[in-house]
Amino acid sequence: MPDNAQRSYKVIGTRPIRHDGVDKVTGRAKYGADVMLTGLLAGAVLRSPHAHARIRSIDTSAAEALPGVRAVATARDLPDQGSRMVELGEGSVNMRHLSANVLAHDKVLYKGHAVAAVAADNIHIAQEALKLIRVDYEPLPPVMTVTEAMRAGAPLLNDDVVTQPAGNAEALAESKPSNVAKHFLFEKGNLDEGFARAKHVVEREFHLATVHQGYIEPHNATALWHADGKVSVWMSTQGSFTARQQTAELLRIPVSDVKVTPMEIGGGFGGKISVYLPPVAAILSRKTGRPVKIVMDRAAVFEATGPTPGGVIRVKLGADESGKLVAADAWLAYEAGAYPGSPVGAGCMCIFACYDIPNARVEGFDVCVNKPRTNAYRAPGSTQAAFAVETVVDEICQRLKLDPLEFRLKNASSEGTRRVDGPVFSRVGLVETLQAIGNSEHYKSPPGGPNRGRGMASGFWFNVGLKSSVTATIGCDGKVALVEGSPDIGGTRTSIAMQFAETLGIPVEDVHPAVADTDSVGYTDVTGGSRVTFSTGIAAVEAARDLERQLVSRAAELWNVPADQVCYTNGVMTAPGHKATFKELVAELHETGEPLVGRGTSGKANQAGAFATHLVDVEVDPETGKVQILRYTAAQDVGTAIHPSYVEGQIQGGVGQGIGWALNEEYWYDDRGSMRNATFLDYRLPTCYDLPMIEPILVEVPDPSHPYGVRGVGEVPICPPPAAIAIAIAQAAGVRMTELPMAPHKVMAAILAKSRPGNGQPH
């Protein structure tokens, strides 16, 4: 393996203009809502007003009779799934649950749960028709928190869910229906001995709110059920192949009979992997023989897509006199939402990943509650875990009077550290991110001023490899059409094209990347797990190498020299007595032989994992509890930054979302289990006035499993912010916040509680 840091690149590390940029800034890019087909009908979805209810009956007759209504669909129009489990790329899913989430079967499990759908000549008629559908509900008590849901005798959401053991957890003797879908247990060393050796032990409990990814573009799908039984879908998705498979499985038709065309995507962050609308649009299309388009409104996006879970975390850490962590214990319960599948397993694996701790134990619970089924959100499960563990780490530092940076350096995970769940780290760069923060201008200048404080926190995310396919066709003018299957949510068309251009020795502007539909490119896994620049990048490099081999052999033929005397470097082909640039050669080959088409696939390589360390300064208004972010620096091990601007953008975006999560974002439910703030006005994403310029520090520790050392960068930057901000608040205002969001009223309540005599916070 060459040392990538020593290599000099022509394209990698530069900042070209993105290939899809002009169409996006001029409004020409086609998103799902722009799909317009001959005979297109508008679809609308009726959603449950109850958080938990049994459906006694649905009467659609009045809606069907409304002029302009072409079809009405309910779960009766979906095929029976039995109780089969299907592998859908993001773990196996109980198809009955997936189907019931698309259109409720006999129960609604959250407010906003889809119950019926209408296709009509226009959206206004469709919406009027929804008002004519009569649903007879038997309301049931909603279960809104993990604490309630885990209590014996709690109302049961799903009678087909029993607790499954995972890791070292043991199966329950008696398997009866439960709201707890999964029980994880991971252990390492001897916990009791570890705590016996600890001089300082801190244990805290943390409470987390449900939060949404907040992508700007709502979910959408247009479906056409062709007369030959095939189904075309145009949609916003992070994974056209998983969307195809989910749609096919839900409709019980052969997977290759569905073609998914991924449109441009206005944000996903993990939330656009599950399908909600395509099967519904498809059955409406089957009934009408016409294409049907459904676009969610913002309330539906909040209430009926997949947020990331709230829950409860308890963390107990023990350190010896020297400041070495010797024991760690964690208990995590995450809300799955209506159906199993919270990221609590990932939370368990991430919670102690930044620390080399000899004795540890982590227990996790996936708990069904009457909220929408949770879904991936940027390093799913890790941000919550980091908030808990990093806060306790800071308290240990405070107790031991140890510098938080020194403490972290002393305990940091590095190559060879074994995680509590088993895997051993290969070359990772946590220590380097800590050093980068230590060397930063920010670290060296104190926050200064009254009511100000500083916080530091680290975070970890795995990153994944998985499968990708790329084809590349060289045109007669020497430009390359690069076809890939990864929907581009973070500038990956350009980062893939750059790796291709670097490998083939051509300018990146001569590569025209395109994201193709599922019939036009090889299988490609979802755009998720920070995998695209890594894995689709490998496929693009392979495609370039394939073309290089073809070019060499064709040049040998053309020049009539042995292939081993032909050499291709930096875009120039040479052989004794011959020399041609890429473009010259290609023009000649176009006249003399078959087309030049390269292919590349990936699937074997796995990523080494990403670490980040952040530093933040805040000011707390001691009279209102409001927190202002004054300065933010984020150091991250980014492997090799292919396009530094996009890497910086990913870091800034992740931090921005993390700041929102820390300070204001939450699903605010009333006592009937109804979300009251399902708008961007009241679901408070940070605005530009709430964020300082976020300064990224790119630490490049190349990942040895990628030809250019790429490491996924999109997810880990969201992990440290809530913890770092909580720690900064503690320094600024003297209060330890253990609940997210750290909204002004909560910070103020903590400040007032502290100032009351005898009510000092524990230290």
Added chain:
Amino acid sequence: MHEIDYESPTSLADAVAILQKNRESVRCLAGGTDLIDHLRTGRIDARQIVDVKKLPELQILEAGPEGLRLGAAVCCRSVCAHAAIQQDYTALADSGAIIGGIQIQNRASLGGNLCNSGPAADSIPSMVALSGICVIAGPDGLREVPVEKFCVAPGKNVLKPGELLVEIRFPKPAAHSGSHYRRFIPRNEMDIAVVGVAAAVTLSADGSQFVAGRISLGAVGPTPLLAEEASTKLIGKPVNDDAIAAAAAAARELAAPISDMRGTADYRKHLTEVLTRRVLSAAVTRARGGKVDHRPGW
């Protein structure tokens, strides 16, 4: 959504006639920043819309020795840019500058904000503090109602079927007067006030004593509120922290907020006291001819 009829009359008489004819199912449209949103989300229903922007009486914006005449359809941006408002009715400019972004401010009117009658409306406390009087046109001619009596419940006001708000009149503040509006929001922009406070004060010529004061509170009750007991506490008192703190404590007692997604009742009472103190200090600074350097959201 069903079809809606639209008319844009150019005389008050025509406007009143259309309003009277349709009564229950009619809505006035000024900037539309509330109306269109509410129609789209189904929060309100209307069969007839009357665009009031072409009524000259509703576009009046005049300041003189008699005071200020503010037409009900004048947009926030015009309010903020008006020199006399910046000088003498500053709280109105404070409010206008934080309602929405620039695009919204070019559409939204203070009159519309008043007619929407939200408890957390950002311009109503300022209009109350500056002793605004609503001029209302109806089938029986014109009538006047003080701004603090205009709203009667969340989203409800004294307008009867067939009536519309024409303008808000403000008396010219005495010399050595100053006013300010500030709200507390969890973010620094794009938010609904958790609590909003406006105050207008008049000081003695040497700036040492409160001669008059009016404090108005938003988002702490079903309607924006004139905090009379808190206001009267100021009169005759020396301008100092104690007098301001006493008025702020009285304002806190008058606040009767609810707990909702924007804040708890306890927190709102606490904020009422904090904001009243800060707003009064700023109004005093302005009354003394000073500049208030307030960064919205902070």
